[in-house]
Amino acid sequence: MSAALDEVRDRLRRFADEAAEVSPLYSQLAAHAADDDDVAGLLTNATSPDPALLLAAVQRVLQAEPFHELTNYYPALGGSYGPDPSLWPMFRTFVLDRADRIRVLVANRVPRGNEVGRAALFYPAVAYAARQAGSGPVGLLEVGACAGLLLGIDLYSYRYQSEQSGQIVAGPGRAALGLHCALKLEPGEKGPTIPKRLLVSSKVGLDPDPVDLDDEDEYAWLEACVWPDQPDRLRQLGAAATARRKKAPTLVAGDPISDLADAAGRIPLELPVIVLTSNALRSFSAERVTEFRAAVAELAATRSMLWVSLEAYAVGLCPDRPDLDTGQAVLAVTRWDGGEERTTALAQTSWHGERMHWLA
Template structure:
């Protein structure tokens, strides 16, 4: 895919960037990525991968899935020399379909706010195994700096989320009423498939045990519920028919995506919001700041220097900076 940092960026630069992205959350991945950037023989192998398969997340997940030694240096270099065919096969046959149920904690306030006007039909672009299509199946514990915490829901897992700033009028801390839901994914995953579960575990960064536990609990919860329909295909191609069907089932249609459009070329993602609005749907986006210029240009402060985060927006209007895996919301 042309026009994307993953596809055409310099490998050393790409891995130095991801080392910074993981610095505060996974020292293991920071060390491995820094080593890759400084080891030409490894960087050359990764540079030979096609297009979007050059992204660090895929290589790192392949290492975890194949139980590679994760201490960067001669041992890992020797392991990669011996097992490169297996690593390459894992990369070429999988995608970075991280399905983090913790992100539901940052979606929930906006969904609850929209649900105040009636029932919702929820359409998720890049739905993976569908864990984020079930926000009403989990429990939440919101912690505030100036008032008692708030417990929402009774399901499993219980997801904790720290709140900073004043909650906007468009948000609420409650379970939404979802009358219909559907996913869209190029390669949908079955949450009950053991191999799918193993790959999703491999996508969790080393040292994040809480995420691994939450993933296992969410997979168990979703596996015991009726399957959610998922349309296989490119989002921009199938979205009109999915949204048209969604309008038949609820008062408000919501199109939602998190860390998804970063895998779409800059040209194709530029007018995504306008397409959603043309279909008569509300639009919840949760992406890195650089991904959606429409959202980035509306941010009140571009001098943010905090930990890596996503920007949560409703209909293109940024409302919060949020933790990449749902651990905190900083309302703007």
Template structure:
């Protein structure tokens, strides 16, 4: 797609019905030849809407008015470009734990968790948060993660985690105000509940920091996985990360992770990882595919607000009431 088409696609599939402000901004940028020309000067991976909008928010620029946003971005392009090149969309959304939990809770316990693309490691604490699947509540901590669930029975218990580690090209530190400010800037403007969730999850991580290692998803994964304690089920997992990894490296990663002991849990957009068959996506909004060891299990929404189970095996799900989507 062209840069303009990428912004139109983002508006329609990701922001529509979720963030009116970002939907307006994305459509405005798609028609702004000046901004599109500036975006063309940075590498393709640095042109994405989430990153541009987050950088402007981080710098204190306006995101509520498209014209003011464009004026600010153009007038401050050297600063915007510098952050585009050095920062990444490390959206560390703890809410994604709600769609990972059904798989994690069903695996042999206890677990040794290893997240690829861990950012600040907030998704490494699925055992410390509380969850609300409609009327069904699991756990008692903070934050409480709301998730609409259909086609499955929500988990009854939290997993037992005895080791947690993350691998990232640029790990973030929840005790560093600048890193937390960057995570905050990546949260979409209207999502005050996600901002509160970030603060609560950051407090959990800061109280018991996980092992975060700076490294490559292929080259450095085996050595980190080897540190997992004996007697625990190793689970290598990732959410909305592989899109940013070049296709040849994705294949290499899949080969490496399949060769490790334990299990592989992927939560990525369709097309990022190859699957033989997938059911029709539920609507035009962007959904991820939740998979275990290469087998697709469910559709999920990117921030963990919904899971739609379609697999017949593994958890033997039963059909529940239609989901109420929580954005």
């Protein structure tokens, strides 16, 4: 167990550093947990000792106790306190008193992210890919779709704010969800062409374990995976879930590689396919990333298709751009010319969709 515990400690420390600017709550909790064998040890029976899994499990248990003092530190649960010296002792006591329930969640769950804010990043990128595919409607195939909320990209409204162009508005006027994104442009550049609407005629999501939004426990876990001091993300999740229930995409349970072609087959042949991945390759080994790229290339050989990805630079889609290795997400589009893979970096972005630096 000591080797496993050492790995957990290291992961918690890295997580605390990475979360410092975006989640003071989780940064402080992870930093303390890294030095506490009893709390850190709860992750040693996880398939993958992801700190976000432990924190989500605690939040899921806390959801069932809405009047506990600890909720005062969780804005998503109605709290308004910032991290202070009382937080860690209270958190530690809560966790260890409920350790059995938390161990069950850690052993049987995985972190689920269906970050709806990323739709603001995908909107101009999908429009770019659709123009590359030709005029007319397209079909979307999201790999790692979770609950399929990003497939509602054409149902949401968007406001992009840049110094050069001011505010750009897109999407339906009476959308259930409105998203905002700060847009930085290269000097002298006009930035992306952002159409008023996207023409999407077919939507398919492929995931090993798609989330059923009508299952209360599954939806509660999805909420628990949202960082609690970012309540706007929780609001976006709820609004997108409402829109998704009204116009549900087709969700397919399957492997992202071996079942990719079958999932694409659910999109009519006359439609160009735009494959979407949103941090879906993060957990893949280098070998599995290579296999996925080969599967996408094989699909591109049989029909009109492009791949729009929002992935870490380390995934290796833009190896000739070391300037993009900054820790931000890389938004890119990949197409195949004569069987040759060509990837264009479109933008560097925040991971949750608030900011985008357009490069193309």
